[in-house]
Amino acid sequence: MKKVWIVNQYSVTPEYPASTRHYELAKYLAKRHTITLWGSNFIHHNKTYRFSKWTLIKKEVLEGFRFLWIGAISYKDNGVLRFINMFLFAICFFVAGLFQRERPDVLIGSSPPLFTAFSAMLLAKVRKAVFILEVRDLWPDSLIDIAGGRHKLLIRLLRWMEQVLYREADKIIVLTEGIGDRIQQKGISQDKLFFLANGIDIETVTLPSDPSHDRQKMRESLGISNEDFVCMYAGAHGPANDLVQLIYAMEMLKKEQRIKIVLMGEGIEKPKLQQITKEKGLGESVLFLSAVSKSNVHKYLNCADAFLICLKDVPLFEGALPNKLFDYLLHEKLIITTVRGELHNFLQRFNLGVYGNIKETGEHYLPEVIRKLAYGRFPVSNISGKDIVSKQFSRENQADTLAAMMEELIKNGR
Numbered sequence: 390m391k392k393v394w395i396v397n398q399y400s401v402t403p404e405y406p407a408s409t410r411h412y413e414l415a416k417y418l419a420k421r422h423t424i425t426l427w428g429s430n431f432i433h434h435n436k437t438y439r440f441s442k443w444t445l446i447k448k449e450v451l452e453g454f455r456f457l458w459i460g461a462i463s464y465k466d467n468g469v470l471r472f473i474n475m476f477l478f479a480i481c482f483f484v485a486g487l488f489q490r491e492r493p494d495v496l497i498g499s500s501p502p503l504f505t506a507f508s509a510m511l512l513a514k515v516r517k518a519v520f521i522l523e524v525r526d527l528w529p530d531s532l533i534d535i536a537g538g539r540h541k542l543l544i545r546l547l548r549w550m551e552q553v554l555y556r557e558a559d560k561i562i563v564l565t566e567g568i569g570d571r572i573q574q575k576g577i578s579q580d581k582l583f584f585l586a587n588g589i590d591i592e593t594v595t596l597p598s599d600p601s602h603d604r605q606k607m608r609e610s611l612g613i614s615n616e617d618f619v620c621m622y623a624g625a626h627g628p629a630n631d632l633v634q635l636i637y638a639m640e641m642l643k644k645e646q647r648i649k650i651v652l653m654g655e656g657i658e659k660p661k662l663q664q665i666t667k668e669k670g671l672g673e674s675v676l677f678l679s680a681v682s683k684s685n686v687h688k689y690l691n692c693a694d695a696f697l698i699c700l701k702d703v704p705l706f707e708g709a710l711p712n713k714l715f716d717y718l719l720h721e722k723l724i725i726t727t728v729r730g731e732l733h734n735f736l737q738r739f740n741l742g743v744y745g746n747i748k749e750t751g752e753h754y755l756p757e758v759i760r761k762l763a764y765g766r767f768p769v770s771n772i773s774g775k776d777i778v779s780k781q782f783s784r785e786n787q788a789d790t791l792a793a794m795m796e797e798l799i800k801n802g803r
Contacts, residue, residue: 391799392423392491394518396509397499398461398478400428402451403593406654406680407434408712410784411499412451413590417788419453422795425493426454427486429478431461434680435655438463446485459485466657479504486512495795497562499523501531503550510557519798522558523585524568527705534703535629555581559798562791567708567731583794588782589715593684596719597691607692611651611676618763619649620725621693623686624713626656631701633658634727634747634755636665639674641756646673648763650697653678653689690720695762699727702748710735715782718774725758741772 400411415426430444431437439458440447447458459481464470482505496518498509506522513520529547555561555577562585563569569582597603605615613619626632635650642648652662652675659677666675681689690696696717700706707730714732717724724742726732729749736742745754 390422391494391795392425393418393495393497393795394425394427394486394493394509395497395499396427396482396505397523398429398475398502398505399433400426400456401432401434402456403684404682405432405434406682406686407432408587409590409683410587410712412456413593413784414788414791415454415456416452416590417785418792421792423491424454425491426456427482428456428458429461429474430458431463431474436463436465445481457485475502475504478502479508483508483512487515492516493518494799495519495521497521497523498554499525500554501526501528503528503547503554506554507550510554514557519559519795520557521560521562521583521795521798522554523562523564524572525564527568527571530571531629531705534705535701551575560794565708565710565731569708571705571708585787585791586782587710587712587715588784588787589719589778590784591779592785594687594719595684596687600691603688604691607688611678611692613649613651613676613692614647617647617649618694618759619651619692620695620697620759621651621653621690622697622699623653623690623716624711626652626654626659626662628658629701629706630656630658631699631727632662633665634699635697636662636669636671636675637752638756638759639671640669641753642760643669643671643674645760645763648759649674649676651676651678651689651693653680653686655680686716687719690716693720693722695723695725695759696720697725698732702727702729702746707731715778718772718778721772721774723762723772725755725762727755739773739777741774741777 395411395415397411401407402412403409411426415424418424430439432439445460449456461478462474464474493516496509496513498506500506510520529544560583561581562583564587573579639650663677698711700709706728710732724736726742726744727746729746733744743758745758
């Protein structure tokens with residue numbers, strides 16, 4: 390058995406409302422290797438500490454692997470404190486990794502943030518480990534696309550770090566074909582890339598045993614009637630998600646009282662979205678829910694008649710396949726997206742949803758699709774989401790694929 394370290398500052402356990410990609414991979418990899426997962430004691434998604442805020446490092450043994458939580462400072466938004474938080478986490482991880490008794494055979498550094506991945510690369514060199522870079526999102530490209538070209542010195546630093554990481558990595562894991570294409574455009578060989586998409590741990594998903602009964606009970610608790618048509622979004626409420634377009638769509642459907650949009654999650658844009666909803670008098674049509682844990686999310690998704698995925702319309706997101714997609718698929722309801730590119734093509738290939746980008750189809754297209762769906766005037770074929778997820782996006786199968794790749798790297802001396 391080889392010793393594998395995985396570091397992602399935002400790694401969490403399933404009780405948090407966030408992606409559990411690395412927790413699930415670690416759980417299954419632990420059947421073949423000795424796994425250590427590293428994450429931050431300050432949980433980004435709900436801005437709380439898992440342990441005392443004075444904790445420097447804390448070990449938990451969970452489902453066959455070690456989870457090491459590193460101390461970190463708190464922050465509230467995307468300001469200076471968050472930048473300091475990222476930088477300090479990278480330093481603390483490097484120092485803690487130096488003094489661990491065991492030497493890793495493989496070190497996987499996940500980005501963003503780039504600081505964590507860069508620290509992992511340096512530590513891999515010192516500890517003489519195979520270094521695998523995972524790119525969940527392209528930094529600094531996404532920062533530029535979303536926030537513009539401010540902070541030019543920081544962008545130059547991140548661009549340099551990005552190029553060094555690509556060059557020094559023994560393998561680069563990409564989550565989507567779009568990310569892989571962008572990295573190749575930066576001069577990296579396709580042979581260096583390894584595709585490992587987002588997915589879902591089917592073993593831990595508990596779907597309602599009596600969907601109709603559970604759906605009715607949950608709807609009643611939310612103040613939604615059985616006659617209402619519900620479009621649901623579950624995920625972050627940040628600048629990248631561009632959820633305001635859903636509120637504008639509902640403004641055009643204001644007279645359709647049985648049509649509701651439910652936005653479930655947290656993020657820095659949420660107060661602004663709630664204020665716009667209030668100003669437009671849409672309090673009865675747009676319902677905001679707090680984020681729920683990964684283990685509870687399916688109780689809420691069961692209430693939906695259709696699902697929503699939207700992102701800011703920038704070139705980078707043409708290569709996105711958000712993790713929420715796979716949770717949605719298990720409920721086999723139509724998915725409505727405004728995201729062009731890879732997500733649109735995926736939904737079209739498997740006949741899973743409807744695409745409507747405002748720039749291409751006009752601002753009236755999205756509300757019109759929702760209206761037609763609500764009144765049964767939109768053709769919807771059988772959606773085989775469960776079958777697609779189990780065959781192509783099972784976390785257990787992905788862990789086996791990742792293990793085989795790591796073993797091959799070690800066998801060949803990288």
